[in-house]
Amino acid sequence: MIVLKLGGSVITEKDRPETLDGAALERAADAIAAALDAGLENLVIVHGGGSFGHHNASEHGISTTAGTRDASAALDVHGAMKTLNQFVLSRLLDRDVDAVPVHPFSAAHRDGAGQLSLPTGQIETMLGEGFVPVIHGDMIAHAGAGATVISGDELVAALARALEADRVGLCSTVPGVLDDDNAVIDRIGDFETVADVLGASDATDVTGGMAGKVQTLLELEAEASIFGLEALASFLEGENPGTTID
Ligand SMILES: Nc1ncnc2c1ncn2[C@@H]1O[C@H](COP(=O)(O)OP(=O)(O)OP(=O)(O)O)[C@@H](O)[C@H]1O
Numbered sequence: 001m002i003v004l005k006l007g008g009s010v011i012t013e014k015d016r017p018e019t020l021d022g023a024a025l026e027r028a029a030d031a032i033a034a035a036l037d038a039g040l041e042n043l044v045i046v047h048g049g050g051s052f053g054h055h056n057a058s059e060h061g062i063s064t065t066a067g068t069r070d071a072s073a074a075l076d077v078h079g080a081m082k083t084l085n086q087f088v089l090s091r092l093l094d095r096d097v098d099a100v101p102v103h104p105f106s107a108a109h110r111d112g113a114g115q116l117s118l119p120t121g122q123i124e125t126m127l128g129e130g131f132v133p134v135i136h137g138d139m140i141a142h143a144g145a146g147a148t149v150i151s152g153d154e155l156v157a158a159l160a161r162a163l164e165a166d167r168v169g170l171c172s173t174v175p176g177v178l179d180d181d182n183a184v185i186d187r188i189g190d191f192e193t194v195a196d197v198l199g200a201s202d203a204t205d206v207t208g209g210m211a212g213k214v215q216t217l218l219e220l221e222a223e224a225s226i227f228g229l230e231a232l233a234s235f236l237e238g239e240n241p242g243t244t245i246d
């Protein structure tokens with residue numbers, strides 16, 4: 001079982017609202033289709049927002065903790081994420097990947113303590129029937145707060161736990177987590193050691209950028225890799241490119 005996130009920073013032009021990076025998405029779709037053709041099974045794809053979702057959420061003052069009870073604001077963010085999801089699906093379908101959507105707003109929620117509930121029976125059934133589920137960062141109902149943002153990174157962690165993933169990969173716009181000299185850090189085992197070099201995203205981002213990503217992945221039992229688009233094929237072939245978080 002592999003849970004793979006396509007970072008919004010890779011598949012979109014993150015600093016230009018609602019702009020796809022078509023060439024990057026096609027490269028990612030090529031690598032995924034080739035891996036499936038070569039026999040890869042049980043792949044769940046998660047994608048982030050990039051320039052879809054983050055700008056809308058930021059304009060409405062919505063984050064993972066600050067919610068809204070205004071349905072049109074929630075649907076503005078959700079709609080942007082569904083638009084991006086449609087782009088991802090169509091590029092995969094063009095390559096004969098049997099990709100199908102999963103929209104968290106209709107399935108997941110947080111309780112009053114912020115604890116996430118994400119049903120996965122539908123995803124397991126999709127996998128069992130040979131589909132490739134494609135789920136995305138979204139809005140979800142949040143008890144006491146209206147609706148808040150759920151990041152793709154949080155979905156990756158929840159899915160990795162629930163599906164007992166063997167491998168977890170985050171394909172981002174950087175070749176890994178970078179140190180002060182912009183060199184890729186090979187392995188990260190605790191937050192404190194790298195806290196000084198971890199920042200937010202360079203672009204508008206309501207879910208915490210690299211710091212949030214590393215923190216979420218450190219809580220996972222499974223090892224996770226953060227790598228760039230050039231290393232996606234090698235990750236899908238079984239290697240651990242970029243930075244390993246364990
Ligand atoms: N030490 C670091 N090493 C690498 N990137 C870092 C570091 N500190 C901050 N960053 C920023 O983190 C960004 C990656 O996080 P971001 O959340 O934007 O990625 P993503 O998951 O690909 O996108 P999205 O959140 O839109 O899905 C990089 O583009 C960079 O701007």
Ligand SMILES: C=C(C)CCOP(=O)(O)O
Binds near residue numbers: 047053054057207
């Ligand atoms: C709706 C939004 C903004 C979700 C974003 O998910 P992420 O890009 O993985 O942080």
